[in-house]
Amino acid sequence: MSTATPTSRSLADAFTAKGLRLTAQRRVLLEIIESATSHLDAAGLLQLARDRDARINRATVYRTLEILKKLGLIDELDLMHLNGEKHYYEIRTGRDHIHLACFECGRIEEYESPVFDQLKQEIAQKQGFSIGVVRMEVGGRCSICVRANSREQ
Amino acid sequence: MSTATPTSRSLADAFTAKGLRLTAQRRVLLEIIESATSHLDAAGLLQLARDRDARINRATVYRTLEILKKLGLIDELDLMHLNGEKHYYEIRTGRDHIHLACFECGRIEEYESPVFDQLKQEIAQKQGFSIGVVRMEVGGRCSICVRANSREQ
DNA sequence: GCCTTAGTTGCGACTAGTCGCAATAGAGGA
DNA sequence: TCCTCTATTGCGACTAGTCGCAACTAAGGC
Numbered sequence: 052m053s054t055a056t057p058t059s060r061s062l063a064d065a066f067t068a069k070g071l072r073l074t075a076q077r078r079v080l081l082e083i084i085e086s087a088t089s090h091l092d093a094a095g096l097l098q099l100a101r102d103r104d105a106r107i108n109r110a111t112v113y114r115t116l117e118i119l120k121k122l123g124l125i126d127e128l129d130l131m132h133l134n135g136e137k138h139y140y141e142i143r144t145g146r147d148h149i150h151l152a153c154f155e156c157g158r159i160e161e162y163e164s165p166v167f168d169q170l171k172q173e174i175a176q177k178q179g180f181s182i183g184v185v186r187m188e189v190g191g192r193c194s195i196c197v198r199a200n201s202r203e204q
Numbered sequence: 205m206s207t208a209t210p211t212s213r214s215l216a217d218a219f220t221a222k223g224l225r226l227t228a229q230r231r232v233l234l235e236i237i238e239s240a241t242s243h244l245d246a247a248g249l250l251q252l253a254r255d256r257d258a259r260i261n262r263a264t265v266y267r268t269l270e271i272l273k274k275l276g277l278i279d280e281l282d283l284m285h286l287n288g289e290k291h292y293y294e295i296r297t298g299r300d301h302i303h304l305a306c307f308e309c310g311r312i313e314e315y316e317s318p319v320f321d322q323l324k325q326e327i328a329q330k331q332g333f334s335i336g337v338v339r340m341e342v343g344g345r346c347s348i349c350v351r352a353n354s355r356e357q
Numbered sequence: 358g359c360c361t362t363a364g365t366t367g368c369g370a371c372t373a374g375t376c377g378c379a380a381t382a383g384a385g386g387a
Numbered sequence: 388t389c390c391t392c393t394a395t396t397g398c399g400a401c402t403a404g405t406c407g408c409a410a411c412t413a414a415g416g417c
Contacts, residue, residue: 070364071364072365072414073413074364074365074366074412075412077365093404106366106367107366107367108366108367108368109367110366110367110368110404110406111366111367113403113404114365114366114405117405129282129339131337131339135374135375136402137402137403138403149327151327151331151333153333160331160333162331164323164330166319166322166326167323169319170317170319170323173319174302174304174315174317178304178313178315178347179346179350180304180306180313180342180346181345182343182344183344183345184284184342184343184344185340186282186284186339186340186341186342186343187338187339187340188339188340189324189333189335189337189339190335190336190337190338190339191333191335191336191337192333192336193333193334194333197332197333197334198332223394224394225383225394225395226383226384227382227395227396228383229396230395245373246373259396261397261398262374262397263375263376263396263397263398264396264397266373266374266375267375267396288372288405289373289403289404289405290373
């Protein structure tokens, strides 16, 4: 959920463009991240990587994620700690979005809005803050659970 | 950084009002949290609590913070992991605010805005989401560091 | 195709936070 | 004031994430 849009076609391209080495481990990790359809956590990423190739260490997964964060190619999410302390990751594609986490059913919704864009612009202008990353998460009850509850009594 | 404003005068009052026991450990922790002037982390809170009273365990600190979060009396912050993975806590006072974390100097700024309030309202209305907690954090460079850098070359 | 070398990896030990369980101690009633 | 009962605590073991260091290997030069 952050500000610039990546310019390179693939994550691997971005790595080599920055003079970073494309090791076997990184190649696997980057492919998995690129093809992921849902929010990945580090443990899941490690598992998928090991399924595909063998020798890869937990620390390498974390270090690779760290680099991708710093390059602004992925965003790190807490998802309001719905499933404990762990973090989730998603590729930074187009526009920043807000994550809405339902404490009742666990659903995660993504939300984008011109007002959100306006808010970021305001922070940059009024506060003189040069924005690198934005993370906005909301916890509560999704529309489905709200409706279900009001029907209940 | 969240939505409802607490109604009770002190955290201890809120505990008893909810039928929660006021143990010696909780009394100490709540007092420290109430009188804190800066963002506290769990380890700092534990240390301060042990300085004041003796027997208090790490787990109790985390459990007490958990309760306060659930009651909406404190907010949990990451501060963009400026100092590693740990969390910070602040009493929920008036209006929700955004935390701006400078990656260069480590300064934390707090920012509030009608646009932020409007955004939350929009999420509730358009998405039908019942908001419990909102966390918005921005990482980048503060105005001071931006100015310093532009002057540099 | 081989050498060199600096970036990267795995390992193991560490910090932050969570959880189950038995022991303890608030708080309300007698 | 004492008793009871259940919420709460401490403990120890666990998960998630980080870090220093020695071993390894990608990538560029010959």
